[in-house]
Amino acid sequence: MPTDEMIINLLTKTKRPGISDLITYLCQETDYFTAPASTKYHSNYEGGLAEHSLKVLELWDKKNELYKLNIPDESIVICALLHDLCKCNFYVKGKKNVKEGKKPDGRDNWVEKEVWDIDDKLPYGHGAKSVILLQQFIKLTEFEILAILHHMGLPETYSDRSTYSTAVEKYPAIITLHTSDLEASYLFEQTVK
Numbered sequence: 001m002p003t004d005e006m007i008i009n010l011l012t013k014t015k016r017p018g019i020s021d022l023i024t025y026l027c028q029e030t031d032y033f034t035a036p037a038s039t040k041y042h043s044n045y046e047g048g049l050a051e052h053s054l055k056v057l058e059l060w061d062k063k064n065e066l067y068k069l070n071i072p073d074e075s076i077v078i079c080a081l082l083h084d085l086c087k088c089n090f091y092v093k094g095k096k097n098v099k100e101g102k103k104p105d106g107r108d109n110w111v112e113k114e115v116w117d118i119d120d121k122l123p124y125g126h127g128a129k130s131v132i133l134l135q136q137f138i139k140l141t142e143f144e145i146l147a148i149l150h151h152m153g154l155p156e157t158y159s160d161r162s163t164y165s166t167a168v169e170k171y172p173a174i175i176t177l178h179t180s181d182l183e184a185s186y187l188f189e190q191t192v193k
Helices: 003-013 019-028 048-066 073-082 126-135 142-149 158-170 174-188
Strands: 091-102 108-118
Touching: 003 019, 003 048, 003 073, 048 073, 048 174, 073 126, 073 142, 073 174, 126 142, 142 158, 142 174, 158 174
Parallel strands: none
Antiparallel strands: 091 108
């Protein structure tokens, strides 16, 4: 079954009010199924975002069973598949001169390559943007909001660490979404150079 059909099927099974409107939005107003997951790191190719999201789902579901976290199936589906909704309509193709080895005379060999650039039309931040976009279609539980908001792990700024720590103390399973995201990105996904 193709990636887009699998994702649509999984989202539909949640039966969350508003999910059909969200699916219509994903299919008709975003590039969710064709967007890369990053510009130059994991799954940086067409369709990478959807593939990444499915891998996060697979890993997080296994952790839910392994650690007996009792996360509801619909929360796993919604958070894993849509934690990076912020990346929809975010990447655009561009061209860039990059160094590829040396010429026979020893000078750098510069070639023009197609690359992914960022065009952030809604600069809300990463996790927050995904939550804001999702809440336009479906009501998220408190756990889902905090899991998506904090799926990137420990923030860099000291002031945000208190918020993160409080969220993780309340819902320790947030950590397992973060680690599933990291594992998918660094252990299982390809990077196109």
